[in-house]
Amino acid sequence: MDDEIRFVVYDKAGAFRRTVVPRLSTAEIPANSTPWAELTLDDDHDALPALTADGARCAYWFRGIEWFRGRVSATPGNGPVGSVTARVEGDFRKLTEWQGWPKPTASITAQDVDYARYTGSSEDVFKAALAANFARLGVPWTVAASLGRGSAARAEFRFHPLAEKTIPALDADDLIVTIGYAPNPVVDVRASALVPGLLSDLTGALEDYDWTRNAPSATRVVVGGAGEGAARELYQQIDTAREADWGDIIETFKDSRMADAGADFSIDAAEALAEGAPTVGVSMQLQESAKFRLGTTFLPGDRVRVKVGPLDLIERITLARVEDSPDQGVVVTPHLGSIEDSPDAQLGAQVAGLARGLRDAGRR
Structure with missing residues (x-):
């Protein structure tokens, strides 16, 4: 295949x-986050006027596939006889920059409801929230019809980033966002595919990897809904199987005060229990093979069976890195999984959670 x-x-x-x-x-092509690419040119290359024009956009093509398209966000260079590097950010970034308004059909002075609320499957919620706010923005983006895939979900928006409230549910359901062009952006989701075979059989011996196994951080949850103090709606859910398996009781609390009175809090409880589930993870970088090839046998976001140490699990291909240089030619490195037990990773997750909480509080 043409590389x-x-x-x-x-x-x-x-x-x-x-x-x-x-x-x-x-280039890095991840699942459910923003892809990027950088190209380096001589500082007198005749493509620079187009690449450095205000608002310039660029598509990244590899093996006959347009992987993403987006803005040229930076063009640093050096001289006097030097080079310029153009950085391209994929259009997925707009899902983190565009917000869900409480009332997308009204002007900013007529936001007379607290939240926009969307319910249904995770695909339904994602697509309904996007469609409403694409129309509000007047952008030429469209959303493919929902097939109702995924588990029950709910999202409340009050000027929150669209991705923040919708992507975690898609991730949990192994649904991967796609953006195509016809010629304007069309947003859809696809189901993550399971790559046939065992990873070691596809790529050869696995020589360098890290793995971890963590106990649960929650076995039962109390969800706090609408109201204050003694009048607040409360709901409890217990994972009895998890408690029996681990011989432990671990309580947590989920703040869902943005939900309507009488909302189905089993959705919130399931989300909290999923976040507190026992984890098994493996992290490795791989090389391609004839049986394990980007764009042919797998896409970022697909899953593959891995057996390492005592683990036998299905793990997601989180991203693919594609590098092209005169010395080595084209090298594709798939990345598998992510280990979240390091202090830095735990701190990062805590900071991200606090930031989401502050956004919720600041928009009420």
């Missing part, structure tokens, strides 16, 4: 400008 990497440059209105085949480039 050529090319960048297609557009202006801010989406009009084609030119195609560039760089001698040096790097």
Whole structure:
């Protein structure tokens, strides 16, 4: 298969400008987060006027597939006889920058409801929230019809980033966001595929990996809904199987005060118990093989069976890194899994959780 990497440059209105085949480039293509790429050119390259124009956009192509398209966000360079590096950020970033308004159909002075609330499957919630706010923004983005995939979900928006309230539920259901162009963005989701076979059989011996196994951090949850003090709605859910398996009781609390009175709090409870479930994880970087090839046998977000140490589990391919240099040619490195038991990772997760909590509090 053709391993050529090319960048297609557009202006801010989406009009084609030119195609560039760089001698040096790097890209990371993750699942359910923003992809990026960098290409390095001589500082007198004739593509620079198009790449450095205000609002310039670029598509990243590899193996005949357009993996993503987005803005040229930075173009640092050096001289006098030097180079320029153009960084491209995929359009997934807009899902973290665009917000869900309480009343998307009204002006900012007519936001007369507390929250926009969406219920249904995780796919339903994701697509309904996006469609409502794409219409509000007046952007030429469309959302594919929902197939109702995923588990029961609910999301409340009060100027929250769209991705913040919807992507975790998609991740939990192994649904992967896709953005296609026809020629304007079309957002859809696909089900994560299970790559046939055992990873070691697909890639050869696994020489360098880390794995971890952690006990649960919650076995039962109390959900606090609408109201204050003694008048607040409360709901409890207990994972009796987890308590029996581990011989332990671990309580947690889930703040769901944004929900309507009488809402189905089993959704919130299930989310809290999932966050507190026992974890088994493996982290490794892999090389491609004929049986394990980006764009042919797997996509970022697909899953593969792994047996390492005492573990036998299904793990997600979290991203693929594609590097192209004159010395090594094209090298594709899939990344598998993520271990979250280091102090830095735990601190990062705690800070992210606090930030979400502050956003919730600040928007009430």
